[in-house]
Amino acid sequence: MQIDEGTRERKNLSRMESRYQSKKTEQKWYDYWEKGGFFHVEPDLNKPPFCIVIPPPNVTGILHMGHALNNTIQDILIRWKRMQGYCVLWIPGTDHAGIATQNVVEREIFKEGLTRYDLGREKFIKKIWQWRNEYGSTIVKQLRKLGASCDWERERFTMDEGLSEAVLEAFIKLYNKGVIYKGNYIINWCPRCRTALSDEEVEHEEQEGFLYYLKYPVINAEGKFVTVATTRPETMLGDVAVAVHPNDERYEFLKGKKILLPLINRELQIVRDDAVDLEFGTGAVKITPAHDVADFEIALRHNLKPVVIMDDTGKMNENAIHFKGMDRFKARKEIIKELESQDLVEKTEPYVNSVGHCYRCHTVVEPYISWQWFVKMKPLAQPGIKMVKDGEIKILPSRWEKVYLHWMENIRDWCISRQIWWGHRIPVYYCENCWEGDKENSFEPQDVSKLKGVMVSKEQPLVCPDCGGKNIIQDEDVLDTWFSSWLWPFSAMGWPKEDLKLQAENSQLNDLAYFYPTSTLVTAQEILFFWVARMIMAGLEFTGEVPFRDVYIHGTVRDDKGRKMSKSLGNAIDPLGIIDEYGADALRFSLISITSVGQDVFLSKDKFIFGRNFTNKIWNAARFLISNLDDLDGDFTIENFSLFDGWILNNLNNLIAKMNRALEEYSFNEAANLLYEFFWHQFCDWYIELKKKDLYSEDRDVKNRASVMLIFVLDNLLRLLHPFMPFISEDIWQKLKVYLTKSYEVMGLQFQDTNSLMLASWPKEVRQFKDEKSKDEMEDIIAIIQCIRNIRSELNVPPSKKTALVLVGERERLLADFKKHSDYLMPLAQVSSLEVFSQDINRPANSAFGAAGGLKIYILLEGVIDLEQEKKRLEKKEKGLGRELKQVQKKLENKDFLNKANPEVVLKTKQKEQSLKVQLKDLVVIINNL
């Protein structure tokens, strides 16, 4: 027992403020944990591993509520498992976020009137690195504020040397396998970012526009037109045909005819294709293969050559006659104007359709034909489908499994090349001497590896193996950011340098061998396709293993109107503001307790008051307790637990079991709410109140025993709280620690000293604490006290007025217990004296009546009671009881119920009937005698 330290702590505590000051404690403890190296582990064969890789936030990111929720969940799992004795690793890191980061720096240099093209590739990339080094750690600092217990010594960045090598390795492996190809294909083009996007990077939005019906003249058929419908009339300049359904009789007259494309006067063929919907529009479709996916495919089938009419910035190009140089949306208006002047617009209808937008800059995306790199996804998807179907990977909540499978089963090839500069440059090289260039008119996928003068390599090749040429240039494009993200679970652990196989000697043990596959992936639904599905495919392809066992998908954080939180809407609640005002623990606990499994979270700022109030409650309970402790001197033991102790220990046991179950099911809100209920309403409202008398006792042994019990329960609660509220739990625990060795000893247990609560052990159920008898007994006692309080309140007895109490009934043990503990119980109900009778007695004069715990309760209210008022009160009760009894009796009169219902339920119902009858009878007697 360290008396000095204990005394000092007590003095500190008496100075503890009555409101919890999160700012004072959070930074202090985070530094303590980080400097103490408590987040860092090395593989340990004596423990089971538990590993999570963080969904790496964008390096440009600032912490928003989605991050806060996502990382709080991860931290809860991590801290829980760490306390459970696993060898726990949480790998943090950031994502280079190709387009997003490039956009940020482009905006920056734009202030100086520069574009990236003014700087040139090399200088621009240098600028981005500078930006990254200066601002790129913002989000990881913010994660620390949240309390995230990541192993910062293992922090990674997707453009790190090792991770970059993983990207090259993966690309080359797929390339050599023939899974990567180059194709001249319609992709999604962002004219603002001037790059291709994958299908997943396009956000579709319903937009009100128009459906224009354009009249195309039939050649050599005076006055005859074919009317086509389009939402994007500007693309008509790139039309190469008009398609109709093969069975469409309306267009039989077109056989052998051709059509004249207005404005441009190009001859268009008529093609017949099944893809045309007879019902839609006029049944005739203009075909613009260079600017529409469906059209492109029709054109392929009919061997039509696409005509590109826009440049990479979305302006009309030289194929657009006098519209050249005009923005596509202006061209849309102008073209309609011109067509109208020639009477070639049949009609214009308002029309709502879904328009694709760039997920990074929200510009309307243009379907655009261009040479791009693709990954064939079907072969990669097959094993990923199997693993989920076989349950090797569990996706939770399970409904997301269906979404995943649907996407995987309909997967399309992945466009991985981007025409930006920030990212991993494609490791394909061309010999300027013998490479013939992309084949302009080829619309077939190209297995580039078979072509002359094309090389793939991690390093720049010096000599062309085909011709010996020395002028070798690298492909200009970089890879999609997600091409590095999909490797994250193993690239962050050192793949491809590290080996997946467990080495014989411990010294060889590396992260990949020990921690991979990781345990759980915690993520939001938005990136199920972008990231989760692709990680599964990459994991299986490159490591032969699943990347994780469980995928837990939490909801999206929305504002109180159900909208996504976003800067542009101005509806975002800044988690750092909440941390500043209420503390990280309050933020975490509030977020978790209102997030039920997989359900979206509707937030408003005032919801955090919930968590703030709870931290304050915890703080004050601890402050009260600790400041009343003396040094636990002397040889004292606890031979038998009192009724109260048995009750609280039994319930503590149950709490531990229930919380474990909830956490295992990822029901974090349930775990949090169980803890809240126990701490506030069992520990504070009853247990501390009941223990006050002993804690104030002059008798040293009495005080010590009460202290030990309170300390023990509080210690357990702090442990259970820690994953949810790491800061306040640590702060209090450190103050409590000097008492723990002795307290555990008195409880017949051993305290394992650790430097931090985060390293302490997670509470286990203790078999000896199981005590259903005390639990039942105590619940009756609580019911009795609540009944007394209720009566007093209903009869407006002033709280200061103490009243005598008479308990009557045959439950002798309960009566004895009540009597035995009356010194503790009476203050809680403002009772001044107690009499008990096991034989029935007449109602004492001037008393109010109630029933609870199978006992009759008389409260003596001489001079206070108004008998008329009491009569009314009891009659109201009688009515209520009568109604309840009728319901139960109705049930019991039903033969089907008696025959078919679960016998236990029938028995319970019968017992209830009995109990109601007795209560009612007693009540009637009382009322009649009033």
Place this chain on the structure above:
RNA sequence: GGGCGAGUAGUUCAGUGGGAGAACGCCUCGCUUACAACGAGGAGGUCAGAGGUUCGAUACCUCUCUCGCCCACCA
């Protein structure tokens, strides 16, 4: 067009085949030596609607309505 989720107290939401709950808000009382960011008590609900299964449905099934989200070559 397909799929998913939600509709429960004034508000925000848990929840379960047999007693309808919590938090906040509201009302009454109380600054009782941890906490007024608190304590004690209370009011308040046809569990969206209609069918069905069942002895029994807020819960399971079907349909309808409202809201939200995702997916789809919606010219």
